[in-house]
Amino acid sequence: xxxxxxxxxxxxxxxxxxxxxxxxxxxxxxxxxxxxxxxxxxxxxxxxxxxxxxxxxxxxxxxxxxxxxxxxxxxxxxxxxxxxxxxxxxxxxxxxxxxxxxxxxxxxxxxxxxxxxxxxxxxxxxxxxxxxxxxxxxxxxxxxxxxxxxxxxxxxxxxxxxxxxxxxxxxxxxxxxxxxxxxxxxxxxxxxxxxxxxxxxxxxxxxxxxxxxxxxxxxxxxxxxxxxxxxxxxxxxxxxxxxxxxxxxxxxxxxxxxxxxxxxxxx
Amino acid sequence: xxxxxxxxxxxxxxxxxxxxxxxxxxxxxxxxxxxxxxxxxxxxxxxxxxxxxxxxxxxxxxxxxxxxxxxxxxxxxxxxxxxxxxxxxxxxxxxxxxxxxxxxxxxxxxxxxxxxxxxxxxxxxxxxxxxxxxxxxxxxxxxxxxxxxxxxxxxxxxxxxxxxxxxxxxxxxxxxxxxxxxxxxxxxxxxxxxxxxxxxxxxxxxxxxxxxxxxxxxxxxxxxxxxxxxxxxxxxxxxxxxxxxxxxxxxxxxxxxxxxxxxxxxxxxxxxxxxxxxxxxxxxxxxxxxxxxxxxxxxxxxxxxxxxxx
Numbered sequence: 001x002x003x004x005x006x007x008x009x010x011x012x013x014x015x016x017x018x019x020x021x022x023x024x025x026x027x028x029x030x031x032x033x034x035x036x037x038x039x040x041x042x043x044x045x046x047x048x049x050x051x052x053x054x055x056x057x058x059x060x061x062x063x064x065x066x067x068x069x070x071x072x073x074x075x076x077x078x079x080x081x082x083x084x085x086x087x088x089x090x091x092x093x094x095x096x097x098x099x100x101x102x103x104x105x106x107x108x109x110x111x112x113x114x115x116x117x118x119x120x121x122x123x124x125x126x127x128x129x130x131x132x133x134x135x136x137x138x139x140x141x142x143x144x145x146x147x148x149x150x151x152x153x154x155x156x157x158x159x160x161x162x163x164x165x166x167x168x169x170x171x172x173x174x175x176x177x178x179x180x181x182x183x184x185x186x187x188x189x190x191x192x193x194x195x196x197x198x199x200x201x202x203x204x205x206x207x208x209x210x211x212x213x214x215x216x217x218x219x220x221x222x223x224x225x226x227x228x229x230x231x232x233x234x235x236x237x238x239x240x241x242x243x244x245x246x247x248x249x250x251x252x253x254x255x256x257x258x259x260x261x262x263x264x265x266x267x
Numbered sequence: 268x269x270x271x272x273x274x275x276x277x278x279x280x281x282x283x284x285x286x287x288x289x290x291x292x293x294x295x296x297x298x299x300x301x302x303x304x305x306x307x308x309x310x311x312x313x314x315x316x317x318x319x320x321x322x323x324x325x326x327x328x329x330x331x332x333x334x335x336x337x338x339x340x341x342x343x344x345x346x347x348x349x350x351x352x353x354x355x356x357x358x359x360x361x362x363x364x365x366x367x368x369x370x371x372x373x374x375x376x377x378x379x380x381x382x383x384x385x386x387x388x389x390x391x392x393x394x395x396x397x398x399x400x401x402x403x404x405x406x407x408x409x410x411x412x413x414x415x416x417x418x419x420x421x422x423x424x425x426x427x428x429x430x431x432x433x434x435x436x437x438x439x440x441x442x443x444x445x446x447x448x449x450x451x452x453x454x455x456x457x458x459x460x461x462x463x464x465x466x467x468x469x470x471x472x473x474x475x476x477x478x479x480x481x482x483x484x485x486x487x488x489x490x491x492x493x494x495x496x497x498x499x500x501x502x503x504x505x506x507x508x509x510x511x512x513x514x515x516x517x518x519x520x521x522x523x524x525x526x527x528x529x530x531x532x533x534x535x536x537x538x539x540x541x542x543x544x545x546x547x548x549x550x551x552x553x554x555x556x557x558x559x560x561x562x563x564x565x566x567x568x569x570x571x572x573x574x575x576x577x
Contacts, residue, residue, distance in 0.1 A: 083298060109311070113548045144306075209513055253401070
């Protein structure tokens with residue numbers, strides 16, 4: 001029964017690693033309900049840290065900054081990225097190596113180099129010409145830059161999955177490019193566009209490093225606010241915000257599971 | 268990638284003048300290309316330029332061009348030679364190496380185990396591995412701060428074993444940074460390895476066993492080579508971002524566990540020596556693109572014609 005022992009060992013290892021993966025998150029959730037101001041002992045259940053969140057104006061500002069940034073950047077990235085994806089598909093018979101390299105650049109660029117380059121660039125522009133000083137605007141610009149590739153690749157792969165003759169058919173059916181876009185391209189792309197928007201939004205909300213370096217002093221996003229709070233000294237309020245953010249992720253995970261199930265059942 | 272000739276304008280394909288086709292391409296990709304060029308390519312070129320400038324009195328880069336920044340990175344400062352910056356550089360390499368190696372050791376059996384489980388369980392198991400990485404990295408590092416700080420069971424256990432002094436925590440330390448890196452990058456190794464295990468050709472393993480190969484030999488000659496492409500993809504996905512990591516060493520490391528990313532960032536905030544920071548960033552860029560290039564080469568040799576996902 002050597003094989004059985006091997007499998008049992010692996011199974012034990014699996015559960016240990018699961019504990020390793022979830023322990024840091026569980027601790028945050030656990031202490032967010034701690035009535036004492038401590039991460040060392042648990043004094044009793046309380047919601048006082050959550051109540052405090054509601055009265056924390058800085059935090060609410062950070063939340064609204066995060067949402068504004070996420071929505072604005074995703075909308076711009078959706079338009080610009082979709083155009084690239086469409087161009088890449090329509091001209092895929094050409095040598096577009098340079099375009100592929102350019103599109104992968106924001107993905108492979110280390111975050112810190114990305115953020116610092118933009119920061120140095122914006123600060124210098126501000127000093128020399130008085131434009132693009134660090135603000136919500138510069139953050140939106142930086143976020144769009146790293147969102148474009150994901151939108152372009154999603155749209156491109158959707159087009160590649162289509163029957164090429166559809167394009168010819170659409171051409172015969174609708175006279176103007178505008179009609180074609182409205183009655184053929186947009187409806188076909190709709191699921192991909194929705195997916196691309198949500199991916200962009202998620203990337204934006206989740207980003208810390210690039211936001212941190214391109215933000216002005218008054219544009220703290222949620223992760224930047226949490227970072228600041230950690231640096232100022234650990235307050236149990238951070239546990240409460242972090243728990244809410246973990247909760248959002250868990251909900252997303254459940255949705256993705258249900259969505260995948262449905263997708264499998266359909267196909 | 269795209270050499271099928273289904274161009275809607277087959278005749279215009281080889282024309283070099285500004286055909287309607289070319290205009291169409293430019294019209295559709297121009298906004299995005301311009302965006303990436305103006306807001307990423309230009310700023311990085313500017314940063315590379317700054318690396319070769321001189322540090323001004325207020326931390327602003329100025330002329331003349333020089334290699335001062337690189338000399339400082341190698342440790343030559345106003346007060347003679349000190350190895351601080353070099354140590355940071357070497358520590359980044361070392362942390363990357365150790366974290367990648369340990370991630371492989373953990374992810375390999377994990378990915379194999381998932382691939383042996385029932386079909387219905389596997390997507391759930393993969394999701395379980397990935398979900399923690401969906402939470403913000405600042406929050407994940409904060410979770411480890413909670414676990415490793417003084418007075419927690421883990422810190423108490425380490426004290427009892429004599430690993431750390433009394434009333435000390437397990438962070439800030441190099442150990443905490445390594446742990447944080449492993450935690451952060453584990454999913455990036457599990458996923459490509461799982462993909463490799465999933466399409467493992469078991470006939471080869473059975474053949475090896477039929478020929479009386481020991482389990483170790485069967486693994487080494489029949490299983491391991493088939494997972495190399497996954498291993499390579501995982502190594503790219505882990506080691507390159509690990510080398511440029513900023514958040515984890517900043518929160519879990521402290522001054523004595525600084526990595527290159529922190530050195531770079533410090534030059535733009537507190538330290539105010541843009542050329543030095545830019546030189547560090549340039550090294551990171553060279554490491555990133557050099558690493559990608561090397562992995563591609565290895566990948567091509569491994570897979571014959573098959574492209575390794577990068």
